[in-house]
Amino acid sequence: MKIVVTGCEGQVARCLVERAVSHRAIELIALGRPELDLALPQTVVDAIAAAKPDLVVSAAAYTAVDQAEDEPEVARSINSLGAAAVACAAAQMNVPVLHLSTDYVFSGEGDEPYGEHDATGPRSVYGQTKLDGETAVAAANPRHLILRTAWVYSPFGKNFVKTMLRLAESRDTVSVVCDQWGNPTSAIDIADAILHICETLGADRQFADFGTYHLVGSGSTNWSSFARAIFEASKRLRGPCAEVKDIPTSEYPTRAIRPSNSRLSTQKFEGVFGWKMPQWQQSTDKVVERILAESHAGK
Numbered sequence: 418m419k420i421v422v423t424g425c426e427g428q429v430a431r432c433l434v435e436r437a438v439s440h441r442a443i444e445l446i447a448l449g450r451p452e453l454d455l456a457l458p459q460t461v462v463d464a465i466a467a468a469k470p471d472l473v474v475s476a477a478a479y480t481a482v483d484q485a486e487d488e489p490e491v492a493r494s495i496n497s498l499g500a501a502a503v504a505c506a507a508a509q510m511n512v513p514v515l516h517l518s519t520d521y522v523f524s525g526e527g528d529e530p531y532g533e534h535d536a537t538g539p540r541s542v543y544g545q546t547k548l549d550g551e552t553a554v555a556a557a558n559p560r561h562l563i564l565r566t567a568w569v570y571s572p573f574g575k576n577f578v579k580t581m582l583r584l585a586e587s588r589d590t591v592s593v594v595c596d597q598w599g600n601p602t603s604a605i606d607i608a609d610a611i612l613h614i615c616e617t618l619g620a621d622r623q624f625a626d627f628g629t630y631h632l633v634g635s636g637s638t639n640w641s642s643f644a645r646a647i648f649e650a651s652k653r654l655r656g657p658c659a660e661v662k663d664i665p666t667s668e669y670p671t672r673a674i675r676p677s678n679s680r681l682s683t684q685k686f687e688g689v690f691g692w693k694m695p696q697w698q699q700s701t702d703k704v705v706e707r708i709l710a711e712s713h714a715g716k
């Protein structure tokens with residue numbers, strides 16, 4: 418099975434490339450700029466057609482949440498129109514598309530985990546453009562799986578875990594918001610789940626459960642407790658650590674509004690795919706360990 422993933426340097430793309438190595442029946446190709454530029458739809462169609470995939474994973478996106486508030490048109494061209502172009506290219510090849518989306522499509526009211534059918538209500542440009550992307554993907558390709566994930570971290574790229582470890586190198590205390598709740602998710606675990614989906618689709622040509630799914634790490638927390646878990650893991654390995662000061666969101670002003678509750682329920686995913694994501698604490702420990710090991714090795 419030949420799989421194309423969009424974006425070469427993205428966290429999910431890099432983890433997929435790495436994890437696919439142990440799946441003998443899967444060949445994974447990452448396509449990114451300049452060959453495939455989501456802001457230039459024709460490059461998307463041409464690059465995907467040339468690769469002749471059996472399935473497309475749409476992971477590339479404009480993910481700078483605050484910056485998106487200042488350049489909504491750029492975010493829209495990538496997250497909405499670009500996503501549509503990827504789904505369209507897959508449809509033209511008659512293959513399914515797995516499109517990644519976000520918890521930020523929700524408004525954040527209440528304190529229950531959101532289900533797939535709950536009303537959306539993005540508070541940010543990023544969330545709105547990702548929601549529009551979902552709609553466009555579903556319209557362009559009936560064989561779509563929209564996977565909403567959240568709070569993604571990994572040894573690669575930019576993420577909260579790496580930011581916290583970096584801040585701890587120069588500070589004794591880091592102030593982190595304690596009133597936004599969600600599900601930290603390792604991109605390595607996302608990659609493993611996606612490869613499991615690919616195997617399921619490969620084995621079942623009649624697969625009929627296309628649609629939207631929530632796919633996040635098991636268990637939920639808030640950002641300050643997540644930061645504490647990162648420092649505890651790092652401290653055990655003699656890496657950088659800092660005290661975490663709990664602050665309300667009002668003391669950490671940002672351009673974009675973030676949902677205060679974006680917990681997602683993974684029940685539907687577990688039922689259909691028979692796959693449960695690891696607890697976020699276990700995955701956090703593993704990723705922190707790897708970041709520290711790779712920083713020692715000078716990578």
Ligand SMILES: NC(=O)C1=CN([C@@H]2O[C@H](COP(=O)(O)OP(=O)(O)OC[C@H]3O[C@@H](n4cnc5c(N)ncnc54)[C@H](OP(=O)(O)O)[C@@H]3O)[C@@H](O)[C@H]2O)C=CC1
Nearest residue numbers: 424426427428429454455477478480517519566567568569
């Ligand atoms: N990060 C997170 O916390 C979360 C992410 N998601 C979603 O999951 C998916 C994967 O996220 P993640 O791996 O963290 O993303 P990253 O931010 O790590 O990577 C995004 C990738 O998109 C690429 N990209 C950006 N613009 C374009 C463009 N115009 N054309 C082609 N490629 C482009 C980037 O390329 P380059 O390297 O060249 O800049 C990069 O490779 C995204 O759809 C995101 O919205 C959902 C919830 C949480």
Ligand SMILES: Cc1cn([C@H]2C[C@H](O)[C@@H](COP(=O)(O)OP(=O)(O)O[C@H]3O[C@@H](C)C(=O)[C@@H](O)[C@H]3O)O2)c(=O)[nH]c1=O
Nearest residue numbers: 480482519520567568569577580592593594640669675
């Ligand atoms: C760095 C830092 C952040 N924060 C807050 C800001 C924010 O509310 C929270 C997390 O910071 P981030 O910059 O990682 O937040 P953000 O970039 O909004 O993360 C989001 O990215 C997009 C792509 C998604 O799809 C979401 O699921 C989510 O992961 O922590 C602090 O309170 N103190 C700090 O020192």
Ligand SMILES: [Mg+2]
Nearest residue numbers: 480481482576
């Ligand atoms: Mg960020």
